Amino acid sequence: MISGKTRQIETRIGKLAVHEHGSGEGTIVFWPALYTDHRIYAGQVAAFAERYRLLVIDPPGHGDSPVPDDLVSMPDCAQAVIDILDAYGETSVHWVGTSWGGIIGGxxxxxxxxxxxxxxxxxTPFDHGDPKALRGAKFVVGLAKLFGGSAFFGKGVGRSFFPDLKALDKAKLAVFLSGIARQSRKSLTTAGRSVLIARDSLLPLLPSVKVRTMVVAGEMDKLYPPEELRAAAALIPGAEFHITKGTGHLSAFEAPGAFNALLGEWLDRPALG
Structure with missing residues (x-):
């Protein structure tokens, strides 16, 4: 990844590490998925740092961000993003969020x-509350509590995130597993409970989104398949929907070329209103 500057920014959910890259007239802010960190956006940093200022956030307890004392709500995470924008003097930016980051974007x-x-x-998991999904979420959090950042837990998460863990590029697999390995049991369980169990559904909020929005699904995302995201996108006024071919739950990480093509064309368009 292109070298950048890292700051610990005080927010209402505690300190969050923000990795700054590049410069330009516009700014893009990134928030990754649960159990991942800023490194999943290496492909975007390489592609866009010459044109934009990039602020890549590590979620609470992930990457270089300290573990929070308690659960964090999604509205509070959104307010923490505003704290970060204020700290950097940013008034209006582009947002790119994967999974957890997509929830916050909503x-x-x-x-x-x-x-x-x-x-x-x-x-992005827009809906929430399906009994089967909640049982699965509680199972994942239970495994995190038992096994922490072990290879056993990391590969289990990987099998749910990626279409074929064995076929994943070895360097990408190493990045993914190391991101989980560096997290404590408390971090893994607190984040898992916050994102997978305690949050509310986003669906009721979507008709009120007042920002130009694109929803991107992974063609082979086993957790949140394209048909679910397509239905959610239809609730957002004027939203576009796209599918990245052959990808699972981390489209930006798995297929940076295809993702960057979507993002680049998207950024070149004018804002609403």
């Missing part, structure tokens, strides 16, 4: 539309 698009030129919500 909240930002309703609570703070004036701060965002566009939202790209990738591989």
């Amino acid at each position: 909240h930002l698009g309703t609570a703070h539309p004036e701060r965002f030129k566009s939202l790209l919500l990738a591989n």
